Amino acid sequence: MSSELDTDGYDNTPEGRELVALLQRYAPPAVDSRAGAQAVLARIGKPRGRVLRLGNWLPPLVGAAAAVALAFVIFSPKPDTQLDTPSPVAKDIPAPPTQADIRHDRRFPEIVALVRGASGDGLLIDAGLKDGLRVGDTLSGPGGVTARITAVGVFESRVAVVGGTLMTGAELRTAATTDAQLRAAKFAEFGEDPGAFFGFGALVSGLPLSEARMLGISDGAALRVDETIPALFKDPASDPQATLAAQLDLRAGDVIVEVNGTHVRNSSDLGQALGWSLDPKLLSVRVLRGGKQLDLNLR
Amino acid sequence: MTGAPDDEALITQARRGDHEAFRLLVERYYRAAYASAYAVLGNAGDAEEIAQETFVQVYEKLDRLREPGALTSWIWRIARDSALKYIRKNKRIKAVGDAPDLKLDEERPHEPLVATEDKEQLMAALGELPDDMREALLMRYWEDLEYEQMAERTGVSATALYQRVCRGLKRLRETIERKDALA
Numbered sequence: 001m002s003s004e005l006d007t008d009g010y011d012n013t014p015e016g017r018e019l020v021a022l023l024q025r026y027a028p029p030a031v032d033s034r035a036g037a038q039a040v041l042a043r044i045g046k047p048r049g050r051v052l053r054l055g056n057w058l059p060p061l062v063g064a065a066a067a068v069a070l071a072f073v074i075f076s077p078k079p080d081t082q083l084d085t086p087s088p089v090a091k092d093i094p095a096p097p098t099q100a101d102i103r104h105d106r107r108f109p110e111i112v113a114l115v116r117g118a119s120g121d122g123l124l125i126d127a128g129l130k131d132g133l134r135v136g137d138t139l140s141g142p143g144g145v146t147a148r149i150t151a152v153g154v155f156e157s158r159v160a161v162v163g164g165t166l167m168t169g170a171e172l173r174t175a176a177t178t179d180a181q182l183r184a185a186k187f188a189e190f191g192e193d194p195g196a197f198f199g200f201g202a203l204v205s206g207l208p209l210s211e212a213r214m215l216g217i218s219d220g221a222a223l224r225v226d227e228t229i230p231a232l233f234k235d236p237a238s239d240p241q242a243t244l245a246a247q248l249d250l251r252a253g254d255v256i257v258e259v260n261g262t263h264v265r266n267s268s269d270l271g272q273a274l275g276w277s278l279d280p281k282l283l284s285v286r287v288l289r290g291g292k293q294l295d296l297n298l299r
Numbered sequence: 300m301t302g303a304p305d306d307e308a309l310i311t312q313a314r315r316g317d318h319e320a321f322r323l324l325v326e327r328y329y330r331a332a333y334a335s336a337y338a339v340l341g342n343a344g345d346a347e348e349i350a351q352e353t354f355v356q357v358y359e360k361l362d363r364l365r366e367p368g369a370l371t372s373w374i375w376r377i378a379r380d381s382a383l384k385y386i387r388k389n390k391r392i393k394a395v396g397d398a399p400d401l402k403l404d405e406e407r408p409h410e411p412l413v414a415t416e417d418k419e420q421l422m423a424a425l426g427e428l429p430d431d432m433r434e435a436l437l438m439r440y441w442e443d444l445e446y447e448q449m450a451e452r453t454g455v456s457a458t459a460l461y462q463r464v465c466r467g468l469k470r471l472r473e474t475i476e477r478k479d480a481l482a
Contacts, residue, residue: 005446005457010465019468023440026418028337031347036333037325040354041318112387130430154429171387187373188380189360199429235477268368268454 109185113139113157115170119236122150122158125172129154129198129229132181139172147172151240153233154198180227195226195267200274201243202250203227206266215255215288221265225254225287248285248296257293258286307367314361321361324370325354331371332378334441338425338433339382341418349385353378368454375434424474432467439464 010016113127127133129152138148139159145166147159159172166172176185183203187194195204204223212220228250231240256264259273260283274283284297304312304323312320329350336349356377364370425433438444438452439460446457453460 005461009461010468015472016465016468019471020440022421023436023471026421027441028334028346029343031330031333031343031350033326033329036329036347036350037322037354040325040329040351040358041322043351043355044318044321044358114387155427188376189363237477272456272459 109176109189111139111174111176111181111185113172115141115166115168115172116156117168119156119158120151120239122160123147123166124236125157125159126155128152128157129180129232130184130196132176132178132184133157134178134180134229137174137178137181139174141166141170141172151231151233152229153236153240156233156236158233158236195223197245197267197270197274198229198232199243201229201232201245203229204256204267204270207255212255217255217257219263219265223256223264223266223270225250225252225256227252244283244298247298248283250285250287250296251289254287254289256285256287258284260284306370310361310364310367310370313358321358324357328371328374329354330442331438332374334437335375335378335434336382337441338422338437339379339386341422345385346382349378349382352381356381371452372430372434375430379430420475421471424471427474428467428470432463432470435460435463436467436471 113125145164151158233240262273309320332350332353337346450457
């Protein structure tokens with residue numbers, strides 16, 4: 001099996017082997033997956049279904065039950081002797097929701113970023129494209145300070161600060177409201193395919209079958225470009241660079257039909273077709289735009 | 300090959316309330332969640348706590364998972380995000396100095412990493428890798444999976460995963476060298 005794979009790559013160079021050894025040296029201690037699974041099941045406790053669907057109702061129910069219990073405690077006559085029997089009401093009250101639960105139920109998830117230090121003529125924060133942040137988005141900091149994103153990377157962004165100063169470690173927040181932010185949040189929360197190819201510079205999603213057929217795509221499967229990322233920095237110390245998608249002049253609304261001659265049906269196909277090991281200068285993308293077929297390439 | 304039910308079947312059963320199916324899923328990916336959290340926290344006890352929390356979240360949101368094929372990357376992501384939140388909550392924030400004005404010398408000859416063989420530095424460098432590279436490296440070297448096993452799990456070809464691992468190692472080295480130059 002493994003012998004079919006040509007493993008004559010960087011991992012087999014002296015440098016590569018050294019890094020492999022480093023990784024293996026600091027590998028986490030062994031863990032017992034079975035015991036872990038048992039612990040998870042113990043934490044889950046109750047069966048799925050009704051309990052989970054009641055999730056949104058639990059906080060008010062808990063509040064009401066707690067009020068009833070409190071009234072019961074306050075207004076009930078005091079017994080002459082202390083009984084050890086626990087209150088049947090109190091016993092059935094679920095644990096009150098934690099702050100984390102309440103935050104989880106927010107309609108709009110919140111993006112929280114930390115200031116990591118200076119970057120170029122601004123500050124570097126630890127959230128970027130993967131969190132749905134884009135150039136122009138703003139976040140709020142302590143003391144009414146606002147931070148506006150001037151450049152993005154996949155994991156980090158550069159911000160310009162308005163209305164004060166920010167120290168390393170300061171928290172910046174914003175509610176996830178833009179399409180990109182909600183899309184990122186959905187992936188983080190629910191595992192929905194984000195269709196994100198940030199290194200390439202595009203976000204894509206599956207084309208509805210009816211549209212694909214109307215466009216004459218025989219098997220009815222193709223990807224539409226939802227967004228292109230004009231530029232991003234790969235190293236926060238350097239300036240952003242135009243993405244391959246931007247260099248190709250790929251545009252939102254384009255339907256990707258082929259990449260390097262390979263028909264692309266879904267995100268997985270696109271990831272494989274892009275390959276990343278290919279020489280970008282040889283990249284060729286066939287799209288449908290405005291009813292016309294175009295071949296985009298960098299050469 | 301092994302006759303073990305695939306993820307999709309287990310997810311379907313778990314959604315119907317089958318705890319045994321969910322237990323199998325947890326067992327299958329527990330080390331992945333643990334490794335992902337450990338890469339952020341560097342602490343086995345905390346990483347295990349986060350791994351368990353990850354699966355509690357997975358269980359609660361399983362109905363919303365539209366693409367069973369995304370399960371693995373979803374688990375990696377939840378574990379990583381949960382670990383980052385855990386750090387923030389516990390204020391274990393390390394002040395980061397000014398960003399470097401540094402250009403990497405692509406032609407620099409290979410220098411031993413002896414001076415930088417430091418766990419914290421490795422963890423920090425891992426944290427800067429793109430998700431797909433970090434996952435590939437951790438699957439290969441922390442979970443000790445073969446490329447075929449990784450391919451089965453992720454739906455990405457073994458060849459592409461091998462390339463991802465090699466690129467991840469290269470990127471890791473660049474990051475460590477950059478941080479080393481700053482030290």
